[in-house]
Amino acid sequence: MVDARDGGEVAANVLTDQSHAGQLYQLTGPALMDFHEVAEVMSLALGHAITYVEQTPEAFRDVLAQFIHSPWQLDAVCELFAEIASGSLETLTSTTADLLGRPPKSLAYLSFSQLFEQSSDRAAETSTTRVSEPIPRRKSEIRRTKWATSLETQPIAQ
Secondary structure (H helix, E strand, O other): OOOHHHHHHHHHHHHOOHHHOOOOOOOOOOOOOOHHHHHHHHHHHHOEEEEEOOOOHHHHHHHHOOOOOOHHHHHHHHHHHHHHHOOOOOOOOOHHHHHHOOOOOOOOOOOHHHHHHHHHHHHHHOOOOOOOOOOOOOHHHOOOOOOOOOEEEEEOOO
């Protein structure tokens, strides 16, 4: 899994340098992580237990269809997750580091709660930025929801 900021930086570098024309790159983060490990990182960052619950492809599609109404987009997302489930993310490369000239960020590099606070601060500083809902500033303001029924949240015993 690649940090979105690293992906954006790689895209900017590749799209502005002709030497990358026609190249195909497989980007990865600094470590292989499965969805169970991602849930652990999110649990620590948010202060609530998050559990990844595996689903059949059919159940996954049924849930996504509630949110994605475009048939081609639904097919694309389901195909992507089918590839992931079949092991397409089980290869670690140095490509991201090579293209950035530095090691890629890990998922735990910046906790999700810090990311929310930074996003909120940036939105407040930019008068032209519009958000449809307030960006959460504190953990207590972060909505605990199920996403595609793949995540379940429970308070962590203190």
